Amino acid sequence: MTTIHLNNLVKRFGTFTALKEMELEVRDGEFMALLGPSGCGKSTTMNMIAGMENPSQGRILFDGKDMNGVAMGRRGVGFVFQNYAIFTHMSVYDNLAYGLKVRGVAAAETHRRVLAMADFLQLTPFLKQPSAKLSVNILQRLAIGRSAIVEPAIFLLDEPLSNVDAAFRAVMRTELKHLQRQFRQTMVYVTHDQLEAMTMADRIAVMDHGVLQQVGTPLQVYDDPINLFVADFIGAPGMNRLKGTLAQADRGLLIDLGPLGVSAPLLADVAEGARRAGVTEVIYGFRPERVSLADQGGIPMQVTIVERIGARTIVHLGRGEVAVKAVLDNNVGLSAGVVVHVVVEPDAVRLFDAASGVAIRPATPKVR
Amino acid sequence: MSAVATEKKLPIAASETSDTAPEARRLGLLLTLPAQVLVLFIALFPLLMQLYISMTDWSPLDGVGWWQAWQSWNSFANYTDLAVDGRFWSALGRTALIMAICVPVEFLLGLGLAILFIDDFVGKRLFYSIMLIPMMVVPAVAGYMFFMLFQSGGPINNILSTLTGTPITLAWLSSPTTALIAVMVADIWQWTPLMFLILLAGLVGVPEDQMRAATLLGASWAQRFRTIVLPKMKTIIIIALAIRVIENFKIFDTLYIMTGGGPGVATETISVYIYKVTQQDLIWGYVAAIALAILLVLSILVAFAIGRMNAARKERVA
Secondary structure: OOOEEEEEEEEEEOOEEEEEEEEEEEOOOOEEEEEOOOOOOHHHHHHHHHOOOOOOEEEEEEOOEEOOOOOHHHOOEEEEOOOOOOOOOOEHHHHHHHHHHHOOOOHHHHHHHHHHHHHHOOOHHHOOOEHHHOOHHHHHHHHHHHHHOOOOOEEEEEOOOOOOOHHHHHHHHHHHHHHHHHHOOEEEEEEOOHHHHHHHOOEEEEEEOOEEEEEEOHHHHHHOOOEHHHHHHOOOOOOEEEEEEEEEEOOEEEEEOHHHOEOOOOOHHHHHHHHHHOOOEEEEEEOHHHEEEEOOOOEEEEEEEEEEOOOOEEEEEEEOOEEEEEEEOOOOOOOOOOEEEEEEOHHHOEEEEOOOOEEEOOOOOOOO | OHHHHHHHHHHHHHHHHHHHHHHHHHHHHHHHHHHHHHHHHHHHHHHHHHHHHOOEOOOHHHOOOHHHHHHHEOOOHHHHHHHOOHHHHHHHHHHHHHHHHHHHHHHHHHHHHHHHOOOOOOOHHHHHHHHHHHHHOOHHHHHHHHHHHOOOOOHHHHHHHHHHOOOOOOOHHHOHHHHHHHHHHHHHHHHHHHHHHHHHHHHHOOOHHHHHHHHHOOOOHHHHHHHHHHHHHHHHHHHHHHHHHHHHHOOOHHHHHHHOOOOOOOOOOHHHHHHHHHHHHOOHHHHHHHHHHHHHHHHHHHHHHHHHHHHHHHHHHO
């Protein structure tokens, strides 16, 4: 049970800066996901927390204690590797007992704790088995158990589900979340899969190119992405975006979408926010689920593809620069070529500065 | 109805398979015949020839071909002679002594070097190439090199004189103990690189993430080495040791050039002994008997090593 504080953390490899001035607090018992595409610095951050790499600058604090110079075996960090790094030449029992044995815990105590951990993780039937031939979900439990048995204050998980096939991933996600609830440990989870982050994390830290973009609960980063990168990266499909110019009309402030016509008037606080930001060139963004298709009154666009994914139907509209997606019920009777009007729910509209990609905040931020 | 049909069909199917099985076996034999003939000529034929000659007193000076060696048939006399041949037993013991010292030293040096070469450092590639030079030197050349190094006025004595501050003019190769040390130094110099190469390959194969996992669980370097590295390298260590034990047992060229087995018989190993009996005494029937005995000893060693290796592999796979 530990708070992790990353203070102005920087990591450079030669001239390449992998991580730029990271500032992050992971609260006690929190499940924090570090989310980003490969090369965003999330694994580097994780390795530094574990002590596998030293920061070029900045500090890592566990409960206020500087971890700089503390060897990786002495930080009280449990680490679950991408491929679990199970000791394949040992039995399940020996894997579980490893951490206790190397710490010189008495044999009887070790035995007791291994049995308790095996019982807790439902590994008892496998104890005597060699670990080389276990299935992935047992390996995952074993990897977690092996780390947990030495009672680390912090758990770090490095993309533990990336080697698992899609169908099984959902099962593993649930199991992992369940385990975290039981252990009540501070967990940092590195992933490039936004779905994993959304479903499991208490909070998500979205990273890109070594820069921390946004930290927030899954719904915060989903609903109010701080910039276009986060808007794109979170959600599948990502947020729709159309280029536009702020325009004043009788009905209020709206967005001139060029050939697509104009948008519906912005909500008062969004308009006020846009006015205060003082930008004119904007990106008009909205989530694909927050639209409806109508015969008139919205943005007229041509249907290009109707994609049926089972539970929902994704309708692709427009082409190239001016393309949006709408996630709709399966009963939309559409086919390619038809022109429909895209009606965006007024409170779903998110504006971004076209030049910087930064979100334009409403005048009175929503309280969530 | 259907039951009857299957019953009728079954014998036909069975006869078909029993017809094709010997045919397939014959084809298999035909296809592997060239390889089998090759093995026969390379391994089996000389072995049988050796066994045959070992039961005679045949010598190339007899004036008859080896196939007529039966003329001097003595059944097991060579073997009974061998059992009481003091020079043979002392040569065997000496060979075992050299092996018992050289192989562990080469192993430990090779392992130590391999561990150093796991991490990156400046000039690693250069040192790596330099490390392999001894292995590439022709053993006869290496023998002559060490012959000169160990002369009483040679570089080794010079270095020792400088280090100790007292003039040393030890005639290394002329005294039984120091001559033995000298030939062992030469062997270690030449064959440590092979150990290094094999063990480095093994070390590189130890999964890094498992090592890290062990570190994160609090294992010290020594603990990681004992619990992760050694078990993972078990097979390769056995291979490396087996190769060196077999090779070292046959130690000859370097040693022969350095000391010729001398002074006296102080450095006479089994190979040197066989060579002398072959070239000087020319009793080839006796030589064949010695060689066969050695083969037996080595086979037992190898069988032991292979057994251990399989056990290690099974342990890891199971």
